[in-house]
Amino acid sequence: EDQVTQSPEALRLQEGESSSLNCSYTVSGLRGLFWYRQDPGKGPEFLFTLYSAGEEKEKERLKATLTKKESFLHITAPKPEDSATYLCARGIREKLTFGTGTRLTIIP
Amino acid sequence: DGGITQSPKYLFRKEGQNVTLSCEQNLNHDAMYWYRQDPGQGLRLIYYSQIVNDFQKGDIAEGYSVSREKKESFPLTVTSAQKNPTAFYLCASSRTADKEKLFFGSGTQLSVL
Numbered sequence: 001e002d003q004v005t006q007s008p009e010a011l012r013l014q015e016g017e018s019s020s021l022n023c024s025y026t027v028s029g030l031r032g033l034f035w036y037r038q039d040p041g042k043g044p045e046f047l048f049t050l051y052s053a054g055e056e057k058e059k060e061r062l063k064a065t066l067t068k069k070e071s072f073l074h075i076t077a078p079k080p081e082d083s084a085t086y087l088c089a090r091g092i093r094e095k096l097t098f099g100t101g102t103r104l105t106i107i108p
Numbered sequence: 109d110g111g112i113t114q115s116p117k118y119l120f121r122k123e124g125q126n127v128t129l130s131c132e133q134n135l136n137h138d139a140m141y142w143y144r145q146d147p148g149q150g151l152r153l154i155y156y157s158q159i160v161n162d163f164q165k166g167d168i169a170e171g172y173s174v175s176r177e178k179k180e181s182f183p184l185t186v187t188s189a190q191k192n193p194t195a196f197y198l199c200a201s202s203r204t205a206d207k208e209k210l211f212f213g214s215g216t217q218l219s220v221l
Contacts, residue, residue: 004150032208043112043198043212044151087151093207094139094158098150 002027004090006099014107016077021102023088024070031092033071035064038085038101047086078106110135114199114213120221121186121193129184129216131199137211138204140182144168145196145215154197157182158204186218194219 003026013019023033032051036044048057050066057064061082063074073086085101112133121127133140142154153166157176171190176182182201186193196217200210 034208036210041215041217043114043200043215044210046209046211049209089151089208091208094141094153094156096151096153096208096210098152100148100150 002031002090002097004088004097004099006086006088006102008102009100010103010105012105012107013075013078015079018074018076018078020075021073021086021104022070023073023090023099025090025097027090031090033066034089034091034096035071035073036087036089038087040085044087075104078104080106080108082106112199112201112211112213114197114216116216117214119216119218121218122221124188126185126187127193127218129186129197129199129218131182131184131213132180133182133199133201133211133213134180135201135211136179137201138179139202139207140176141200141202141210142166142172142174142182142184143198143200145198151198154184 005024007022035047038044048064053068055066061076065072083106085103087101089096089098115130139158141156143151152168155174157163173185196215198215199213202210
């Protein structure tokens with residue numbers, strides 16, 4: 001069974017200060033890695049799907065990358081509206097394993 | 109607008125009471141899911157359904173029941189057998205061809221009185 005670990009648990013950044021969130025997992029093989037954003041009191045919102053090592057996806061200030069054992073969510077020049085909890089999940093079909101998330105706070 | 113609607117937003121359960129959480133989607137998705145979210149834990153799958161009149165247990169199905177009589181609706185009942193029901197409950201749906209891309213509702217916070 002896949003285990004998904006996210007780090008750090010929480011991250012506070014100044015506006016414009018770039019950083020990266022990490023998602024590591026234990027089972028290799030043909031299954032996807034998914035990133036979601038969750039605002040307080042809301043459901044998660046899908047961001048990216050990655051399948052192959054070396055693959056990258058971008059959306060505004062976010063870029064997700066994938067290696068054989070981990071994924072990074074890079075945040076470039078973040079703004080306060082990027083504050084949220086970022087979840088990663090790994091799996092195939094309906095068998096998804098979610099991490100506990102990184103709570104990101106961007107300070108103006 | 110297409111999406112998933114969960115109701116109520118907040119729900120309180122008394123001892124020994126069954127409560128039902130509503131989930132409706134107008135995305136024409138075949139698959140629907142119920143997840144439970146607790147502080148410090150990842151989302152855990154309770155039940156899922158891939159077609160009408162069919163559903164499967166997820167990782168933590170004990171104390172819960174579901175039905176799928178219509179494609180648009182997937183209600184979750186939290187029974188009195190669920191001894192620790194306080195949690196944030198999330199309903200999701202997906203297309204059959206893209207099952208891992210989940211569309212979530214806004215959630216229901218269930219608390220015990």
